[in-house]
Amino acid sequence: MMERLTGAERQIALMICVVMAIVGLVMAAAGRGDPMGSHGAIVLIAAGIVTCFVLRAIGEPEPAEDRTTSYYDDPTKAGLVIALFWAVVGMGMGVWVAAQLAWPDLRFDAAWSSFGRIRPVHTSGVIFGFGGNALIATSYHVMQRTSRARLAGHVSPWFVLLGFNLFCIVAASGYLMGVTQSKEYAEPEWYADIWLVIVWVVYFVLYIRTLARRNEPHIYVANWYYLAFILVVAILHIVNNLAVPASLTGAKSYSAFAGVQDAMTQWWYGHNAVAFFLTAGFLGMLYYFLPKRAERPIYSYRLSILSFWGIVFFYIWAGSHHLHYTALPQWVQTLGMTFSVMLLVPSWASAGNALMTLNGAWHKVRDDATLRFMMVAAVFYGLSTFEGSFMAVRAVNSLSHYTDWTVGHVHAGAMGWVALITFGSIYSVVPLLWKRETMYSWKLVEWHFWLALAGTVIYVFAMWNSGIVQGLMWRTYTDSGTLAYSFTDTLVAMHPYYVARACGGALFLTGAILAAYNVYMTIRHAPEKRPERDYPTSSEATEPAVPAAE
Amino acid sequence: MSVKERDPLTGHQTTGHEWNGITELNTRVPRAVWFFIIVTHIWALVYWVLMPAWPLVNTFTRGLLGIDQQVQVDKRVAAADATRSLWADRIAALSLDEIRDDPVLVSHVDQTAPALFGDNCAACHGSRAEGGPGYPSLVDDAWLWGGDDETILETLRVGINAPHPDTRYAEMPAFGRDGMLDRDQIRVVAGYVQSLAGLHSGAPPERLEEGAALFADNCASCHGEDGTGMHDLGAPNLTDSHWIYGGSDEALFETIYGGRQGWMPAWENRLTEAQRKMLAIYITSLADEGPE
Amino acid sequence: MFRKILSPFARLFEFHARTHYRTERHSMALTLGIIVAAGVGGFVEIAPLFTIDETVEAAPDMRLYTPLEQAGRDIYIREGCYACHSQMIRTLQDEVDRYGPYSLAVESQYDHPMLWGSKRTGPDLARLGNKYSDDWHVRHLVDPRAVVPESVMPQYAFLLDRTLETESLPDRLAALRAVGVPYSDEQIDNADADARGQARPDTDAADGVSKRYGDATSVRHFDGQRDRVTEMDALVAYLQILGGLTDAAFANQPPGED
Ligand code: HEM
Ligand code: HEM
């Protein structure tokens, strides 16, 4: 994979590996007896593995071809494969987590296997491992294709991809060891947080430099979304993770904020992790792969503008809907609620824009499971944003908050939208990248589609039921005006739904495993085909006049 | 690439760009979108005017309705209290027997007590008050402090060994750890206790005699000469078959060696008098039904 | 009519779309636009929480976590208890009836980070302190289903066997002071001994705890084992102080149901 690097680039890569190895060594030595020491060892091993790869290529001849005449797809390919790996791990963990709530003894008699420790392995595994890798990989692909320019660099794409995965591994292994800051979706400890900042800055620079090389006068909508994803996640991450470590040789740190300010900062982050990681980034994917696959023009450029800026501006305000009726001052709750409702319009505008784009291609949706993945994803996107805005209304939230209704909402978004759009994109881009005619088996894609849809529907319905039942039981009063149910009564009522959820999750996981297998077989066994015209053309496109609406 | 084309299907014009085959139509923003933007914005504006909404540097706009979530819930809780007090005040004022005789009050108890018991007591005493290792059954008729209403109510109010100024103290001394009896003596007296409870202890008669003597010297002051316990001290009856901590060799050894100090929380600050009375009626009614 | 209302907006949007068409060619303009658009909301919602005084109520009786309790809190975080338990009673009647007075901001004033939670797979724990005995907590944590058969909570029996690591407590308290918790030098210097003393009432170290953290501090064998200080001691000590740092919440609210 490293053959396409020049000698100088290989040396830079090697130097980075050496620096990383030293950092790992220092961490391992200084943090002995603390989980930080184990993380040092992990960093050291990771650096060692990458070094091996680089060393294997170091004697190879320099790349002969003119590199600017082609796209640089190696990191994309690696990223997609890694994303599928995380999909299986993260969703496998999800099924286990779900099973523990149905059958709590389904675990090992060891600290690492308890619910509280493996739950974040699931959430980080799917959001960052699966989602993050898919975002990075597709962003490389999309920005090159829509800019008609090769990536601006050969080491930095690898640095971003592998560095990000190092973050994911440190995060996941940390949770199992009990290393966590407890802030949802930002659990990794301070040194992992710092590392992610470095990776992210490089990612941004890479992105901006590639855009600067583009041969198109205009920047395509998908890139607006990817850019918003990169920028805002950086801001959120840095602010929410401000903390003071108890010692430089240990993992433990304390958040810079406390109490109500900490809560608001956390959910400003948490909600916008949803907005800019799980929404903006994947909208970037949608805006490229859906029209590409459907071979239809985007329904409306103007609607794209409206929904993009609407999403960027309104989402940020909505975080306080996670804190309705709490000790957070009510004025902030009001803002969170009203902005969440106003947010619905741009959200639906983007979902509608995608679905309207399919006009004229519905026969393809019927025949092509890959496109169907994307269509259903857009539907679930619309559904979960509608549900989200609804749940953000205080009166509704008083019922839904703390219950499985939230979990149902999360997975309508996470499985129905995030995972489905990702699988759709993977199925459409894998044959292109590996220069195959098609996926190895379209039947498996079809199977995957139905498994994923069934899994999502079962999961979400089970959680809607259990959430609403539990929420209602908590607040049911007897005729005497006293509480009708004890907390334990609700636990008994939850059990059947927890079983159903675990089954739905298992279906979904099966689909993901099929996807991994299908991709593997495509790489290995599908017949080759040279794609036509998939290279950068340097001719500067001419600038069309400012269009007027019709 | 820069030519604006018309999409043959919709007849709309494109923006004239193409990105790797993707084009965009320049369709107007649909009217419905504008409509909903206006609706949601107007709604938000109205909401902001009526409710606390916008921060100023040291304060915030309070809204014309003057609503505050804390004041609101305080009011709601007070109103609910007022409605409940129609019957709860009577429960608080009457004796348990008087309540039991009033079918209306009993129906309130029946509705209220199970969930109240589930949220507060079941964790220790079990969901049917049947007790468990370390926690006494409330449905057998063996009472540590006596089974009359007043005593039960007092126990609920002040707890046992709990952080409450009037709490009941119940202490089974640690005879072994504090060096009052050696290990062998403990085994001997434990055997005697088993025999009191009618358990087969397998100890030879002379050991039992030795045990009886030890018991008379050390234990009778609290558990009574005959081992039937003493309600004033919360010292349990050792001759019945109801154990808190168990009647096996190991359990008895542990009890006598390390002592016992059960911790029954005081509920005075957590539950109202009426609630405590309802619970007392509930558990005594369960006790009347007996263990399942 | 609808068209009339819309027409000024339509013209504005037309202008905006054309401007956009020109600026979307500049990646830095886009970058700046995104930062500004996404920056406003967070700033307006977070910054005033530091400047509006009434955000956090006054509570003169507010006390700090002892080192043992703080160690327990760190274990609570480590084990991910917050994934199932909230510590935030909302301003809703049923929550006040079930769990007690609603939570005030001041009660988590020194909580770095806060543990308000977002899911109640188990009950809220904001007012848990003194609701159950130490012994019950130990039994429950060792095997939840032994005491509550319906429970889906994991077992934490290993906490009883793990000696509590206390050497790092002075560092931890110092870090907490750096982020705003008013620990004194003396409290920081003695954190290690105080942590062990609070779980060993029979040792001299116990006196220091009462001296530095007040006589009301519970000094007990929280885990029932007299000769060692385990992680169970710390966790139970923490659970028993939940809701007990200040009485502020009880001051302005009537106690309990009815
Ligand atoms: C195989 C499919 C999946 C299963 C069985 C599953 C299961 C679960 C379970 C049991 C929980 C914990 C809920 C609780 O605490 O009560 C959870 C939480 C979560 N999962 Fe999944 N999950 C799956 C797929 C996904 C995917 C694909 C994503 C994201 C892309 C995702 C994101 C999340 C998030 C964000 C949470 C935290 C929710 C919250 O805190 O409210 N899950 N999942
Ligand atoms: C208009 C868009 C959306 C709005 C207004 C919205 C609103 C909400 C609300 C009100 C909650 C419940 C907060 C609580 O009671 O604790 C929530 C939770 C959540 N939503 Fe959404 N949502 C939206 C879209 C999405 C999408 C597309 C996803 C995609 C995955 C998503 C993922 C989540 C997650 C992960 C949580 C759980 C947070 C936690 O850990 O508690 N949301 N959302």
Ligand SMILES: [Ca+2]
């Ligand atoms: Ca973090």
Ligand SMILES: [Ca+2]
């Ligand atoms: Ca959550």
Ligand SMILES: [Cu+2]
């Ligand atoms: Cu949200």
